[in-house]
Amino acid sequence: MLGELREMKEMMKKLSLHQALQIPSDPAVETIEQRLLEQEVDPLLVKQLMGQVLEEAEAADEPKPLTEAFVLASVRRQLIEFMQPKGTKAIRRDSRIAHFVGPTGVGKTTTIAKLAAEQVLKHHRKVGFITSDTYRIAAVEQLKTYATILNVPLEVVFSPLDLSKAFENLKDRDLIFMDTAGRNFRNEMYVSELNALLKSGGQSETFLVLSLTTKYKDMKVITSNFSKFKLDKVLFTKMDETDSFGAIVNLIRDFGLQTSYIANGQNVPDDIEELDELRMIDRILEDNNHE
Structure with a gap:
């Protein structure tokens, strides 16, 4: 009995986590999401990017319509933020x-x-x-x-x-x-x-x-x-x-x-x-x- 209860709690926990990662269905969001997945971007990162898109849309004074242009601009901005190079790319002049x-x-x-x-x-x-x-x-x-x-x-x-x-x-x-x-x-x-x-x-x-x-x-x-x-x-x-x-x-x-x-x-x-x-x-x- 206890074992079954533990299994049920674990299943509910996984279901809750799964639902937390779900992005509400929207054609523009689904299009860009699919594009990122086809490019083999990590699925969890894709969900995070899309979650931020929704937050940005809802945080505006007036909720922004989720057009493809809006979603693309948001995802592009997010990717630029953490992909910014930290230093010189070329072989350094002082490297021997x-x-x-x-x-x-x-x-x-x-x-x-x-x-x-x-x-x-x-x-x-x-x-x-x-x-x-x-x-x-x-x-x-x-x-x-x-x-x-x-x-x-x-x-x-x-x-x-x-x-x-x-x-x-x-x-x-x-x-x-x-x-x-x-x-x-x-x-x-x-x-x-x-x-x-x-x-x-x-x-x-x-x-x-x-x-x-x-x-x-x-x-x-x-x-x-x-x-x-x-x-x-x-x-x-x-x-x-x-x-x-x-x-x-x-x-x-x-x-x-x-x-x-x-x-x-x-x-x-x-x-x-x-x-x-x-x-x-x-x-x-x-x-x-x-x-």
């Missing part, structure tokens, strides 16, 4: 080492080549490469090819013990790009080794590289694991391979990371730019059915 970490297959090496080319050709900085990605077949060769094209030196390190010699060989460089192996971030030995590689001298910053084709559930686990390190910025790749960008909203909301660059293709050095939050919000809110 830029580390790139992330899971395998996200395009770290190609991204490094793009950013290195920008530093060499646009900012005229003396650049060097260090790679510890000796586990993936042809990874070193790929970076060596880019190093040859850009006419920059490359150092290969097989363990953290090799770092001192690598830095000594690159002591005349203004900026060093370090490519790390995208091995299993759940492996404790890898975590320990990567942490040792990131403890390098001089001004440095660490970029977490994530692919927009990765499911947010996995992206969240990846970011949580790499948060063991000093993550300074997050960089997104493969924008050209997806029409869904809600994961960017979710990640900023959940981890508060500083955004940096976004890559939208394989062309070096062209297919990369600083992420523009306002343009990204517009892409998330635009009606893709009328393109």
